Amino acid sequence: MKTTLSERLIQAMSARNISQGALAKAAGIAQPTIWRLVKGQAKGSTKLVDIANALSVNVEWLANGSGDMDSNQGERNLLALCKNATQTSFFPVELWSDSNRPTGEFIYAPNSIKSKTCQAYILKRNSGCAEAPAGTIIIVDIDEQPGNGDLVYAHVNGGYSVYRFVEGGPIGFLSVDDKRVPLLEASSSGDIIGVVVFLLRDLKRRK
Incomplete structure (x- = not known):
C-alpha cells in the first residue's frame, strides 16, 4: 500500500522514538517544518536529506516510499x-x-x-x-x-x-x-x- 510522506515520517519517528522537537534540533531545522510535514500540510521539503540523516533512514524511502526504511535487514546494532x-x-x-x-x-x-x-x-x-x-x-x-x-x-x-x-x-x-x-x-x-x-x-x- 502506498503511503504518504506524513505517514512515513510518523513511522520513522515512532521507530526511533524521537519527538518533533528533538528531530528538529537533530536535523537543524525549525520545529514548525516538522509539524507541517507530520500533519500533511506540506508535501515535501528541501530538508528531507537532513531529516532522513537525523532519523538514520533511507532518504529515498522517506521522500517517495522507495525501498526499505533501513538500508539493512535484520536486527541493527x-x-x-x-x-x-x-x-x-x-x-x-x-x-x-x-x-x-x-x-x-x-x-x-x-x-x-x-x-x-x-x-x-x-x-x-x-x-x-x-x-x-x-x-x-x-x-x-x-x-x-x-x-x-x-x-x-x-x-x-x-x-x-x-x-x-x-x-x-x-x-x-x-x-x-x-x-x-x-x-x-x-x-x-x-x-x-x-x-x-x-x-x-x-x-x-x-x-
Missing part, C-alpha cells in the same frame, strides 16, 4: 551503526559511562547538531520519559541551557537519567511522564548535566 557512519555526514562524540565518566570510545552524531560540548550516553534503564527508554543513545550538549519541555540528562538521587525540564522556581524543575510523580526541584549544585539534543533507539526490524 545502533552503536555499530554510529561507529560506521560516514565522516561527511557525522561527527565523533565521546561516549561517557552511566557514572558520567569518559570511556575513550566514540560514536557519530549528525553534523547538524555539531558542538565541541557534546557527550554521548547509552541509557541502561527506562528514564520515565517516553522518548528515552532503556537502550537509547542520547547526545547531550553540556553548554546548552534547557527550555520548558526540553529533555535533559541529570544526576538525581545518586543516579543519572533523562528528565523533562519544567520552567519555574529559582532554577527549574525535573519531571517524568507519570503525573503521579511529583516535580523535582533542580538545584544549583549541577544536577542537570546538559540538554538532550539528539536521541536514537536501537531498532529490531520486523518483517
Whole structure:
C-alpha cells in the first residue's frame, strides 16, 4: 500500500522514538517544518536529506516510499551503526559511562547538531520519559541551557537519567511522564548535566 510522506515520517519517528522537537534540533531545522510535514500540510521539503540523516533512514524511502526504511535487514546494532557512519555526514562524540565518566570510545552524531560540548550516553534503564527508554543513545550538549519541555540528562538521587525540564522556581524543575510523580526541584549544585539534543533507539526490524 502506498503511503504518504506524513505517514512515513510518523513511522520513522515512532521507530526511533524521537519527538518533533528533538528531530528538529537533530536535523537543524525549525520545529514548525516538522509539524507541517507530520500533519500533511506540506508535501515535501528541501530538508528531507537532513531529516532522513537525523532519523538514520533511507532518504529515498522517506521522500517517495522507495525501498526499505533501513538500508539493512535484520536486527541493527545502533552503536555499530554510529561507529560506521560516514565522516561527511557525522561527527565523533565521546561516549561517557552511566557514572558520567569518559570511556575513550566514540560514536557519530549528525553534523547538524555539531558542538565541541557534546557527550554521548547509552541509557541502561527506562528514564520515565517516553522518548528515552532503556537502550537509547542520547547526545547531550553540556553548554546548552534547557527550555520548558526540553529533555535533559541529570544526576538525581545518586543516579543519572533523562528528565523533562519544567520552567519555574529559582532554577527549574525535573519531571517524568507519570503525573503521579511529583516535580523535582533542580538545584544549583549541577544536577542537570546538559540538554538532550539528539536521541536514537536501537531498532529490531520486523518483517
